[in-house]
Amino acid sequence: MAFSQVVCPNQGLRQTYRKSSLSVKQGMPKSAYIHIPFCKHKCDFCDFAVVTNLDARIPDYCQTVAFEIANRLGKDKNHSLETIFYGGGTPGYIDTGELAVIHAALSRHASIDKDAEISLETTPEAITEKKADSWLKLGINRLSIGIESLNDNELSSMGRSHNRTQALKGIQLAKSAGFTNISLDLMYGVPEQTIESWQDSLTELLHFGLPHLSAYAMTLAVNSPLLKRYPLESPKMPSDDLAASMYEILVKTAHQAGLEQYEVSNFAKPDLACRHNMTYWDNEEYFAFGLSAHRYVDSVRSHNWRSFNRYMDDCLGNESAEEITESMRLKEGIILGLRTTAGINVKKFHQRYGIDLLKQFDKQIQEFQSQGLMVGPPESLRLTPQGMLLSNLVLSHFV
Numbered sequence: 001m002a003f004s005q006v007v008c009p010n011q012g013l014r015q016t017y018r019k020s021s022l023s024v025k026q027g028m029p030k031s032a033y034i035h036i037p038f039c040k041h042k043c044d045f046c047d048f049a050v051v052t053n054l055d056a057r058i059p060d061y062c063q064t065v066a067f068e069i070a071n072r073l074g075k076d077k078n079h080s081l082e083t084i085f086y087g088g089g090t091p092g093y094i095d096t097g098e099l100a101v102i103h104a105a106l107s108r109h110a111s112i113d114k115d116a117e118i119s120l121e122t123t124p125e126a127i128t129e130k131k132a133d134s135w136l137k138l139g140i141n142r143l144s145i146g147i148e149s150l151n152d153n154e155l156s157s158m159g160r161s162h163n164r165t166q167a168l169k170g171i172q173l174a175k176s177a178g179f180t181n182i183s184l185d186l187m188y189g190v191p192e193q194t195i196e197s198w199q200d201s202l203t204e205l206l207h208f209g210l211p212h213l214s215a216y217a218m219t220l221a222v223n224s225p226l227l228k229r230y231p232l233e234s235p236k237m238p239s240d241d242l243a244a245s246m247y248e249i250l251v252k253t254a255h256q257a258g259l260e261q262y263e264v265s266n267f268a269k270p271d272l273a274c275r276h277n278m279t280y281w282d283n284e285e286y287f288a289f290g291l292s293a294h295r296y297v298d299s300v301r302s303h304n305w306r307s308f309n310r311y312m313d314d315c316l317g318n319e320s321a322e323e324i325t326e327s328m329r330l331k332e333g334i335i336l337g338l339r340t341t342a343g344i345n346v347k348k349f350h351q352r353y354g355i356d357l358l359k360q361f362d363k364q365i366q367e368f369q370s371q372g373l374m375v376g377p378p379e380s381l382r383l384t385p386q387g388m389l390l391s392n393l394v395l396s397h398f399v
C-alpha cells in the first residue's frame with residue numbers, strides 16, 4: 001500500500017493510507033486496533049497509555065479518533081477489516097454511545113467484514129446488564145475481561161479496582177447477556193500469590209468453560225508504585241523460579257480444561273484463537289488509531305503521541321516512525337512465529353521471506369534441539385513446552 005507521507009520536523013512522519021496498484025500486490029491490513037485510554041483508576045503495576053480523571057474529555061477524544069480514522073483511511077472505503085480490537089485502558093468503562101462514534105467512523109471509511117471478530121477489553125466491574133447489551137447491539141462479538149486473579153489479597157496488591165465478587169459477577173453478566181466468545185486475562189508472579197492461590201484462581205475460572213484464556217507474568221516498570229510496597233526482594237514477591245512453576249501449572253490446567261495452547265501466553269478452544277492477535281504473531285500489518293496506538297502499515301511501524309494533550313492537538317502526528325527493512329521483517333517473523341505452538345512452517349517461510357531458515361540458523365537450531373528446547377523440521381520448527389518456558393532466552397538467539 002502506498003501512503004502519502006508528510007515529514008514535519010516537529011511532528012515526525014505522518015501517514016495516511018491510499019489504495020494503489022502497489023497496495024494490491026502487498027495486501028492491505030485487515031485488522032484495526034483502537035486505543036481507548038480511559039480507566040476508572042490506575043492500577044499500581046500499569047505502564048500502558050492510560051488516563052484517569054479525564055472523563056469529561058471522553059466525547060472529544062472519541063471525535064478525535066473518528067477524525068483520525070477518516071483522515072488516515074480516506075474516503076474511498078477501499079479497506080476491508082476482518083478484525084477490530086478496542087483495547088486500552090478500559091474501553092468497557094466509557095459510554096457505548098461514545099464508542100459508537102468511533103465504530104461509525106470505521107464503518108464509514110472501511111468495509112467491516114460480516115464475520116469480523118470485534119473485540120472489546122473491559123474490567124469486570126465495568127460490565128452491567130445494560131452495557132453488555134449495548135455492546136452486542138454495536139456489533140462487539142468478543143469480550144476480553146481483565147480478571148487477573150480471584151484472590152482478594154492479590155487483587156489489592158496489584159491495586160486493582162475490583163474484587164473477587166465483582167470479577168465473578170462480571171463474567172456472569174457477560175455470559176447471561178449472550179456473549180459466547182469471552183476471554184479471561186490473568187496474571188501470575190504477582191505479590192502475595194502462592195502456587196495454591198494461583199491454582200485455585202485457574203481452576204475456578206476454567207470451570208466457567210469459556211473459550212479463551214490469556215495469562216501473563218507480571219512485568220513491572222522501574223517506577224511502578226507497586227515496587228514501593230513490594231520491592232523485588234520482598235518475600236511476598238514470587239521469585240522467577242516460582243513464576244516458572246506457575247507457568248507450568250497454567251499450561252497443564254488449561255490443557256486439562258480443553259484449552260489448547262496456541263501461543264506462549266494464550267490458550268483457546270479449537271478455532272477460537274484470537275484472530276486479531278494472530279495478525280501480530282503472523283507478522284502481518286495492521287492499522288491502529290488513538291492515543292499512543294502502534295501501527296504497522298506499508299512497511300512502517302509508527303505510533304501516535306503518548307501525551308494525551310499532544311494527541312488531541314495532533315492526532316495525525318507520530319511520536320515515532322521506523323521503516324522495517326527486509327532483515328528486520330525476517331527476524332520479527334522468526335521471533336513471532338516461534339511464539340506460537342504451530343511454530344514456523346519452514347517451506348512457507350522460505351516462500352515468504354526468501355531464506356532457508358535451517359541453513360541460516362543452523363547452529364542455534366541444533367543447539368536448542370540438543371537441549372530439548374526446540375523440535376522439527378521437517379514440517380515446522382517450534383519450541384517444546386520447555387522451550388516455551390524459556391522463550392525469551394531462546395528467541396534472543398535469533399535476533
Ligand code: SF4
Pocket residue numbers: 038039041042043046047048050088089090123146
Ligand atoms: S485497568 Fe488495565 S489499563 Fe487500566 S490501569 Fe489497570 S492495568 Fe492499566
